Amino acid sequence: MKIAVPKEIKNHEYRVALTPTGARELVGRGHSVSVQAAAGEGAGFNDRDYEAAGAKVEANVDALWQSAELILKVKEPQAEEVARLTANQTLFTYLHLAAEEKLTQGLMASGATCIAYETITDAKGGLPLLAPMSTVAGRMAVQAGAHSLEKAQGGSGVLLPGVPGVAPGKVTVIGGGVVGENAARMALGLGAEVTILDKSIARLEVLDDRYQGRIKTVYSTADALDQAVKESDMIIGAVLIPGAAAPKLITRAMLADMKPGSVLVDVAIDQGGCFETSKPTTHAEPTYIVDGIVHYCVANMPGAVARTSTLGLTNATLPFVLALADKGWQQALKDDPHFLPGLNVHNGQVTYQAVADAFGLKSIDPASAVA
Numbered sequence: 001m002k003i004a005v006p007k008e009i010k011n012h013e014y015r016v017a018l019t020p021t022g023a024r025e026l027v028g029r030g031h032s033v034s035v036q037a038a039a040g041e042g043a044g045f046n047d048r049d050y051e052a053a054g055a056k057v058e059a060n061v062d063a064l065w066q067s068a069e070l071i072l073k074v075k076e077p078q079a080e081e082v083a084r085l086t087a088n089q090t091l092f093t094y095l096h097l098a099a100e101e102k103l104t105q106g107l108m109a110s111g112a113t114c115i116a117y118e119t120i121t122d123a124k125g126g127l128p129l130l131a132p133m134s135t136v137a138g139r140m141a142v143q144a145g146a147h148s149l150e151k152a153q154g155g156s157g158v159l160l161p162g163v164p165g166v167a168p169g170k171v172t173v174i175g176g177g178v179v180g181e182n183a184a185r186m187a188l189g190l191g192a193e194v195t196i197l198d199k200s201i202a203r204l205e206v207l208d209d210r211y212q213g214r215i216k217t218v219y220s221t222a223d224a225l226d227q228a229v230k231e232s233d234m235i236i237g238a239v240l241i242p243g244a245a246a247p248k249l250i251t252r253a254m255l256a257d258m259k260p261g262s263v264l265v266d267v268a269i270d271q272g273g274c275f276e277t278s279k280p281t282t283h284a285e286p287t288y289i290v291d292g293i294v295h296y297c298v299a300n301m302p303g304a305v306a307r308t309s310t311l312g313l314t315n316a317t318l319p320f321v322l323a324l325a326d327k328g329w330q331q332a333l334k335d336d337p338h339f340l341p342g343l344n345v346h347n348g349q350v351t352y353q354a355v356a357d358a359f360g361l362k363s364i365d366p367a368s369a370v371a
C-alpha cells in the first residue's frame with residue numbers, strides 16, 4: 001500500500017504520525033512509505049532517519065498527497081488538507097468531529113474514508129489511541145495551570161504547594177479518567193489539595209483505592225460543581241462522552257463565584273470544551289481572561305512536548321497502521337470490533353452516531369460500510 005505522512009500544519013504542532021521505527025516495519029512488509037521533508041524534525045527525527053528506514057522523503061506536498069492510498073496524521077485535517085483529500089483515500093488521525101461541523105461537512109464532501117484515533121476502543125472499555133495523549137495532556141494541565149496562576153499571567157498569585165505556614169492551593173479535576181487521574185497525580189505531587197469529581201462511582205472507587213484518601217473523590221452534581229467553583233484555585237476540565245460534544249458544566253454565571261485570578265484549564269476543549277466560556281486557543285497564545293478568570297484551552301497540548309508525545313502516540317497507533325496497510329481498511333475494521341468504531345466518515349456519510357447527533361445528521365452503521 002502507498003502510505004503518506006504529511007508534516008503537521010496546525011499551530012505549534014510538532015508531532016509526526018509515524019517514526020522511522022514505524023516506517024521500517026511498514027517497508028519490511030512490502031509497503032511504500034513517503035514522508036514529507038522535515039515532517040519528523042519537531043519530534044527529533046530527521047529525513048535521513050526515515051531514508052535509512054526505507055521511506056522516501058518527499059519535498060513536494062502535492063505529490064505526497066496525490067500518490068497516497070493511506071494518509072497518516074496526528075491532528076484533524078486543516079482546511080487546506082481537507083481540500084486535498086479524495087474519495088479513494090483513507091485518513092487515519094485524531095478527528096474530534098463532534099466539535100467541528102465544518103470539518104465534518106468537508107470530510108463528507110471529500111468522499112474519503114476517515115478513521116479517528118479517539119473513538120477506537122479496547123476490551124477494557126478504554127480508548128487506547130486517546131489514552132497516551134490524555135496521559136500527556138493530564139500531566140501538562142497542572143504545569144500550564146500553575147504557570148497561569150502567576151500574577152504576570154493574570155492569575156491570583158497562588159503557589160500550588162504553599163509554603164510552611166501557608167496552606168496549599170486547591171485543585172479540582174472534573175472527570176477522573178485518563179486526563180483527570182494524571183492531572184490529579186501531578187497536582188498531588190506538587191503538594192496541592194486535590195479533589196476529583198466524576199459521574200462514575202466505579203471510577204471514583206478505583207481512584208479512592210489507588211490514592212488511599214490523598215485525593216478526595218466527590219460524585220459530580222450541580223451542588224458539587226457550585227462548591228468546587230467557590231473553593232478552587234484551579235479547575236481542570238477532563239470529562240469525556242466518547243465521540244460526543246462535551247457537556248458544559250461551568251457556566252459563565254458561575255465564574256462570578258470564583259476567586260479572582262483563579263484558573264480554568266479545559267483539556268476537553270478538543271471535544272468542544274466543558275466550560276461555557278471556553279474557546280480553543282493555541283500554544284502561541286494559550287490563555288485569555290473572562291470575568292477575571294484565566295482560561296487555558298489549548299486543543300493540542302501534547303504537540304508542545306512532541307518528542308515524548310510522538311513516541312507515546314505511535315507506540316499505540318502502529319499496530320492499527322500495520323493492520324490498515326496489510327489488509328486494507330475494510331478488512332482491518334471487519335476483523336476487529338474495537339477498530340470498527342474508529343470509522344467516523346465514509347463515502348460522504350457519517351458512521352459515528354454521536355457525531356451525527358451533534359449536527360442533526362443521519363449516520364449509518366459502520367458495520368454496513370465494511371460488509
Ligand SMILES: NC(=O)C1=CN([C@@H]2O[C@H](COP(=O)(O)OP(=O)(O)OC[C@H]3O[C@@H](n4cnc5c(N)ncnc54)[C@H](O)[C@@H]3O)[C@@H](O)[C@H]2O)C=CC1
Pocket residue numbers: 118127130131133134135137174175176177178179180197198199200203220238239240241247249266267268269270271298299300301302
Ligand atoms: N486538549 C488536548 O490537547 C487533549 C485533550 N484530550 C481530551 O481530554 C478529554 C478527556 O479524555 P480522557 O481522560 O482520555 O477520557 P476518559 O474517558 O478516560 O475520562 C473521561 C471521564 O469523564 C467522566 N465524565 C463524563 N461525563 C461527566 C460529567 N458530566 N461529570 C463528571 N465526569 C464526567 C467519565 O466518567 C470518565 O471517567 C477528552 O475530550 C479528550 O479528547 C485528550 C488529550 C489531549
Ligand SMILES: CC(=O)C(=O)O
Pocket residue numbers: 075094130133134270299300301302303
Ligand atoms: C487528543 C488530541 O487531540 C491531541 O493529542 O492533540
Ligand SMILES: [Mg+2]
Pocket residue numbers: 076096270299
Ligand atoms: Mg480540534
